[in-house]
Amino acid sequence: MQPRDQQALLSALLADINRIILGKTEPVRMALACLLAGGHLLIEDLPGVGKTTLAHVLARVLGMDMQRIQFTSDMLPADIIGVSVFDRASGTFHFHPGPIFTPMILADELNRATPKAQSALLEAMEDRQVTIEGQTRALPAPFFVIATQNPAFQIGTFPLPESQLDRFLLKIELGYPDAAAERELLAGTDRRQMVAALVPHLSPDQLIQLQQQVRAVHASAALIEYIQAILAYTRTAPFWVAGLSPRAGLALLAVARAWALLAGRDHVLPEDVQAVLPGVVAHRLRWHDGGPGNTGKVGAGEATALQGDRTNNALRAVANGETAAHLIEAVPLP
Amino acid sequence: MARLERPITRRQSLWLLAAAITAFTPLAQHMPLWLSAFAGTAFAWRAWLTLRGGRLPARWLLVLMVAAGSAGVFIEYRSLFGRTPGIALLLIFLSLKLMELRAPRDAVVTVLLCYFLILGQFLFTQTIPTALLTCTAVILTTAALLxxxxxxxxxxxxxxxxxxxxxxxxxxxxxxxxxxPRITGPLWGMPEDRRSAVSGLTDTMAPGSIAQVSQSDAVAFRVAFKSAPPAQASLYWRGLVMPDFDGRAWRVRETREAYTKPPYSQQPSEQPSPENKPVDYELTLEPHGKRWLFALESPLILPAESALTRDYQLLAHQPIRTRQRYALSSSPAIKKGLADPVDVLRASLALPANSNPRTRALAAGWRKQHGTGNGADAAIVKTAEDFFNRQLLSYTLNPPLAGQHSVDEFLFDSKRGFCEHFASAFAFALRAAGVPARVVAGYQGGEVNPVDGYLVVRQYDAHAWTEVWLAKQGWVRIDPTAIAAPRRIDSNLASAIPATDTPPFLMREQMPWLKALRYRLDAVNNGWNQWVLGYDPQRQRDFLQRFGLDPDWRNMTALLATLCGLALLILTFWVLRQREKMDPAHRAWRRFTRKLAKRGVVWQAWEGPDTFAARATQKLPGQAEKIHAIARCYANLRYARHASYADTPPNDGIAQSHGVAHRKTLANGLTRLNQLINEL
Structure with a gap:
């Protein structure tokens, strides 16, 4: 594929998605970048804002089979991975693969399931294989999980621990659509029909090829230094419980590469890093107790002063709990 | 500058508070109590503001408090200038500065005040603990600055x-x-208001006065001998000469300098022998607030800024308020006062009327016995010594209180006394017999510290003895204490007094480990005094001469300037090298941003090239094309494949050939970037 064709293809693909998911250009682009970077996506939002639709659309345009797993509190790992059933006719055990053996999985309301069921999925995500009764079975490639999560304050949820959250390359929020988008949604055709009418733009092989291209996007020494500066900053700043892990650094670089590719560049710019920063760091950095704005390190009087001080966005971002916004302005380019 | 307007955070104010407290605490003991309360209140207030939040006090309130504090200082000291009032004023400023921490500028002012006050501690004490405390405080204050x-x-x-x-x-x-370059005088000397020394000899010797001095184990002076020290029994550190007696106390009379050079000299005729060989030594005198200096008999050269009185008392021109070091050479065999004027001798015979009748009678008997012929005086002295010996006088720290006729009571009734009783009685008896005599006070003996070899003379080594004038011999030293208690002279005080008396604490022999520890501590202290506090022009000269340098102040300044310049040069090279390491593309970018800053678009350090270009073109739409071109060019050089210098592959064979080509494209890109920036 020529670079020019490839660029046209990616634009067409994004245009198709945006035709159905209205007014969410940025999150959609992030979702695609996450997929191209070969990672898994976590969508955290209220029910009904189009999480499931986004998964459906992505699966359609990328030509991937999709299975949906609705997580419930009585779910068992076997419901995800599959079971071995004794076949009376042949006298042997026969493996019935679970929904996980599908290229794209929509894990709906992941935080409703017990930690046991959650970890069955998360381990499969990390290893890209499952081991059942001593036999290791590879998962299809590409393999992509979109998990959705209700905000944790809802009743009957098991919030994912940070170590598990780290396995999702990106976390995005969709949020309510704006007025114009909502009007179009209400007036327009049924989204289900539109999804069914979508044509795949890519074959699985092409998708794998694209993923390889992402890995080849160039990150210069200066850029690596910038990412290191961000990591170092999160580890010394007083605002968070713990700094970013090396895995988070790798994630940041991977998504930034995909972002650069989506922009049609073969090298990463600091702007790419800054653009994907919210999705990468928001779920990985936990504010000190008392929440943002009162991190325990900034005095109450000083925090108010921070908010009043319009000249300094970085500190205002801290007061508002905007992790990425703060990081961007607090870390100078090398 | 948005950066400078950043408010002070909780952490920062806690740091500053800690620095202020460490700067204040050691000074508190020199300040009036109300000032500590003032500062303490301010510190507590600051802590409360920091931890609990709340408004900083209003400016008018602060002004009021400054005025109140300054008034307090003025009432306390009747002045706002000078060492203590000055420091007190600064402490008030410091504690109030903490009340107006608004911007980093205030933090810097606070830190500078702290540094100054830490330095101020040296105006009060300069001991090793002070120095250690100061080091800690400086580290803390520097951390607060960071x-x-x-x-x-x-x-x-x-x-x-x-x-x-x-x-x-x-x-x-x-x-x-x-x-x-050093100036003469101590490093931290502030002569106008140094407190005077607490213990030591005074210019009067009444019964009991030396016994009182003997209770102190403070160091009087330290001596470094150039060669082996003389025998313990000959270490008579002559200090004050007391020719006047009023029936009870002996007093110093002469405080006028008579000789700037010794009026005697070593007799060339005499063969050098162990007895009359001059002793060279260096004496470090602790401040005692008086003018007299101590020396072995008899100094051949006088220390700078000193002179001899007519009775050969060595006096400094100024009272000794700081530690002094002087080199001396003394010859024990000198006859001095051979030609003393008659009035001096006559004064050495004066006695108050009607005092000590029994002693007078006894002395009159001696004179009658020996007549007035040649050698009669010497014979009388001998008789007096015999008499002292026969009386079985005992040496004690706790003699009975003296009554009206102190000499009579001592010689005939109690027969118990300390060195001042012995000296006083002996001199009195000889005067009564018509032999010129006087009391001399100073120190006797000392203790060699085995750690550094210094002889340490403490207050408890204070001693008094007599001098008798004999024809052809001049003033001869006679120590009547040695007759009754020879061990006082041969070893020390503790071994000479009876077991029931309590010797000074440091003289007790029971705890050898304590003694060893004390020797070590004293050696450390002495080293500090000699080499850090006592690093004066003389020491500096010695030090430089050891390296073969001419210790002229001009040379020294030149040397100092050269070495400092050299250090700066090395530092500059290092900084330049760091700069060299900066990507040239980035350097060009900085040039570009500086250029735009002048046109009102300031680059934020976090802005990527595209972000900045977008913002800049909004403000400068006319230059849009050029700005975008520059940003693109820079982004390519710095972030695109094999573009930046730092990216050039490491030095292995294959990569090297690539490197050359890359360098070429890179150089081209850089030229273009610089060109674009120039055109802007």
């Missing part, structure tokens, strides 16, 4: 950073300490 600029690092990191910064400053400090 925190004022960046409060993110932890306490440990901050302190370590401050410590390493100060360590880096150490070579420069040593250089300045060793080479900066």
């Amino acid at each position: 925190a004022a600029n960046n409060d993110r690092p932890s306490i440990r990191q901050q302190l370590r950073h401050a410590g390493s910064l100060l360590l880096q400053a150490l070579p420069l400090m040593l250089l300045l300490f060793l080479l900066f």
Whole structure:
């Protein structure tokens, strides 16, 4: 594929998605970048804002089979991975693969399931294989999980621990659509029909090829230094419980590469890093107790002063709990 | 500058508070109590503001408090100038400055005040503990300064950073300490209001006065002998000469300098023998607030700024208010006062009327017995010595109180006395017999510290003896104490007094480990005094001469300037090298941003090239094309494949050939970037 064709293809693909998911250009682009970077996506939002639709659309345009797993509190790992059933006719055990053996999985309301069921999925995500009764079975490639999560304050949820959250390359929020988008949604055709009418733009092989291209996007020494500066900053700043892990650094670089590719560049710019920063760091950095704005390190009087001080966005971002916004302005380019 | 307007965070104000407290605490003992209360209130208020939040006090209130504090200082000292009032004023400013921490500028002012006050401690004491305390305070204050600029690092990191910064400053400090031209006088001397010494000999000797001095184990002076020290029994450190007696106390009379050079000299005719060989030594005298100096008999040269009185008392021109070091050479065999004027001798015969009748009668008998012929005086002295010996006088720290006729009571009734009783009685008896005599006070003996070899003379070595004038011999030293208690002279006080008397604490022999520890501590203290506090022009000269340098102040300044210049040069090279390491593309970019800053678009350090270009073109639409071109060119050089210098592959064979080509494209790109920027 020529670079020019490839660029046209990616634009067409994004245009198709945006035709159905209205007014969410940025999150959609992030979702695609996450997929191209070969990672898994976590969508955290209220029910009904189009999480499931986004998964459906992505699966359609990328030509991937999709299975949906609705997580419930009585779910068992076997419901995800599959079971071995004794076949009376042949006298042997026969493996019935679970929904996980599908290229794209929509894990709906992941935080409703017990930690046991959650970890069955998360381990499969990390290893890209499952081991059942001593036999290791590879998962299809590409393999992509979109998990959705209700905000944790809802009743009957098991919030994912940070170590598990780290396995999702990106976390995005969709949020309510704006007025114009909502009007179009209400007036327009049924989204289900539109999804069914979508044509795949890519074959699985092409998708794998694209993923390889992402890995080849160039990150210069200066850029690596910038990412290191961000990591170092999160580890010394007083605002968070713990700094970013090396895995988070790798994630940041991977998504930034995909972002650069989506922009049609073969090298990463600091702007790419800054653009994907919210999705990468928001779920990985936990504010000190008392929440943002009162991190325990900034005095109450000083925090108010921070908010009043319009000249300094970085500190205002801290007061508002905007992790990425703060990081961007607090870390100078090398 | 948005950066400078950043408010002071909680961490920063806690750092500053800690620095202020460490700067204040050691000074508190020299300040009036109300000032400590004042500062304490301010510190507590600051802590409360920091931890609980709340408004800083209004400016008018602060002005009021400054006025109140300054008035307090003025009432206390009747002045706002001078050492103590000045420091007190600064302490008030410091505690109030903490009340107006608004911007980093205030933090810097606070830190500078702290540094100054830490230095101020040396105006009061200069001991090793003070120096250690000061080091800690400086580290803490430096950490507070670091925190004022960046409060993110932890306490440990901050302190370590401050410590390493100060360590880096150490070579420069040593250089300045060793080479900066010294002026005579102590490093921290403030003569106008130094407190005078607490213990020591006074110019009057009444019964009991030396026994009182003997209770103190403070160091009087230390002596370094150039060769082996003389025998313990001959270590008579002559200090005050007391020719006037009023029936009870002996007094110093002469305080006028008579001789700037010794009026005697070593007799060339005499063969040098162990007895009359001059002894060379260096004496470091602790301040005692009086003018007299101590020396072995008899100094051949006088220390600078000193002179001899007519009774050969060595006097400094100024009272000794700071530690003094002087080199001396004494010859024990000198006859002095052979030609003393008659009035001096006559004064040495004067006695108050009607005192001590029994002693007078006894002495009159001696004179009758020996007549007035040649050698009669010497014979009388001999008789007196015999008499003292026969009386079985006992040496004690606790003699009975003296009544009206103190000499009579001592010689005939109690027969118990301390050295002043012996000296006083002996001199009195001889005067009564018509032999010129006087009392001399000073120190006898001393203790050699085995650690550094210095002879340490303490207050409890204070002693009094007599001098008798004999024809052809001049003034002869006679120690009547030696007759009754020879061990006082041969070893020390503790071994001479009866077991029921309590010797001074440090003289007790029971705890050898304590003694060893004391020797060590004293050696450390002495080293500090000799080499740090006592690093005066003389020491500096010696030090430089050891390296073959001419210790002229001009040379010293030149040397100092050269070494400092050299250090700066090395530093400059290092900084330049760091600069060289900066990507040339980035350097060009900085040039570009500086150019745009002048046109009102300031680059934020976090802005990527595209972000900045977009913002800049909004403000400068006319230049849009050029700005975008520059940003693109820079982004390519710095972030695109094999573009930046730092990206050139490492030195292995295959990569090298690539490297050349890359370097070429790179150079082209750079030229273009610079061109674009120039055109802007």
